[in-house]
Amino acid sequence: MDLHRNGTNGSCTSSCGPLTDYRIPDYILKPDSEQIILDNTPSCPVVVFINSRSGGQLGSSLIKTYRELLNEAQVFDLSEEAPDKVLHRIYCNFEKLKSNGDLLAIQIQKTLRLIVAGGDGTASWLLGVVSDLKLSHPPPVATVPLGTGNNLPFSFGWGKKNPATDQVAVKAFLGQVKTAKEMNIDSWHIIMRMRIPREGPCDPIAPLDLPHSLHAFHRVSACDSLNVEGYHTFRGGFWNYFSMGMDAQVSYEFHSERKRNPEKFKNQLSNQSTYAKLGLKQGWFAASLTHPSSRNIAQLAKVKIMKRPGCQWEELTIPRSIRSIICLNLPSFSGGLNPWGTPSTRKVQDRDLTAPYVDDGLIEVVGFRDAWHGLILLAPNGHGTRLAQAHRIRFEFHKGAAEHTFMRIDGEPWKQPLPKEDDEVVVEISNLRQVAMLANGPCRSKSVNDPMSPSSHGHEDDDSNSLEDEDEWEEGRKKFGAADTFKIPDEVDIAHLS
Secondary structure (H helix, E strand, C coil), X not given: CCCCCCCCCCECCCCCCEHHHCCXXXXXXXXXXXXXXXXXXXXXXXXXXXXXXXXXXXXXXXXXHHHHHCCHHHEEECCCCCHHHHHHHHHHHHHHHHHXXXXXXXXXHHHCEEEEEEXXXXXXXXXHHHHHHXXXXXXXXXXXXXXXXXXXXXXXXXXXXXXXXXXXXXXHHHHHHXXXXXXXXXXXXXXXXXXXXXXXXXXXXXXXXXXXXXXXXXXXXXXXXXXXXXXXXXXXXXXXXXXXXXXXXXXXXXXXXXXXXXXHCCCHHHHHHHHHHHXXXXXCCCHHHHCCHHHCHHHHEEEEEECCCCCCCEEECCCCCCCEEEEECCCCECCCECCCCCCCHHHHHHHCCCXXXXXXXXXXXXXXXXXXXXXXXXXXXCCCEEEEEECEEEEEECCCCCCEEEEEECCEEEEEECCCCCCCEEEEEEEEEEEEEEECCCCCCCCCCCCCCCCCCCCCCCHHHCCHHHCCCCHHHHCCCCCCCCCCCCCCCHHHCC
16 A cells, blocks of 8 residues: 555654554565565554454444554454464564565564554453464554453553544554553463363353454364363463453353343443343342352362462462452453552561562462452452462362353353363463563553562562473463464575465
């Protein structure tokens, strides 16, 4: 396309600058396009991924606006093309162009930033792909709040309300992307393994027909290093939270209702209202009367934690009244609430707890009894039941405890059938690696390395003391399975890559 179209090339706002700062020429994005020479190298080249099914009609409207302002070829609809294929194609082309001495390609690859617009599940899908591709210089990611909860965007200063989609709003957002700072965050790998049942399926039951609905959690292939004969093994990953119990059940019902009646879910406000009504209908506010005690976490599973790398596994005592358990990486849950809060000095000393950092290799484990318990988060300094901080956590389900349970990863819920035989079902969550996010101005997420953050009290992650090399799942925990690892073998001639 012509990068110098009339009407969209001048300075838009003082914070945005010229749109040529963001545009990427066709020949970088499309391997067969004719190479061109630009007068100026873009200072903030972006590739934009938008879920057109998010935010009612907002997703489609955002795609239209971004394509009007940028090169159409750098704006992708995730309902039409998966991000792993897009990034694989672009980075293969980068390698070809760099081998030919293309200085523009070198600079664009070095300064590239990604924008993803969608719900938390959409953002997590892209983060999983970026992590699995194992790029030498992975691009940082900015998130546009286009879902219902929008915990990921809110954690990094991008807000939690669905945005305007006109050109002025999009230009302002591009300006913020240009000035945003990079912040590394931990990612978490989750594995579930169970013996193949004699009867009945055990695959996760998803409530949505979205292309990425099971990128969060799916069965591994027969050739995967995690696969064990006679067992079903599922894998996934998350950046914000994993939850299990009644909150995941309410979320599942919400997504199921949205699938049955999509016309009722046209904007964020009505979605949140429907969510609250389903919570009432499911009995989340009268859980002691409507929720079977057999589904309480303590009756459902034994929980073990490894507090630091190299430590021994130890059993975690869960109060019998806890009906939902949340493993939280970011300080935002259920639309911006902070279940962990900031422990007092006494809690830090007595229970070895710290403030929640997004890059300390620890995950915060919080429990809730019911929705009334959750409402305490609305009060100043309110928090859930702080259970532990851990480097790894394992759930071992009791024999015949329940026919199924509900789980949720970064906004994507599913109903998980459990075998009826006397065999153990194990779910394990462990720290994997880090990815780079873009943080806009003052944000809720804090780094353990930030001098402005509260003292970490010496709890930095130390991989040198890790015993993970002796772990039976070590090889399988190196990626999420969201994308085939991108790595050009030494024997491959880069010039002939397609």
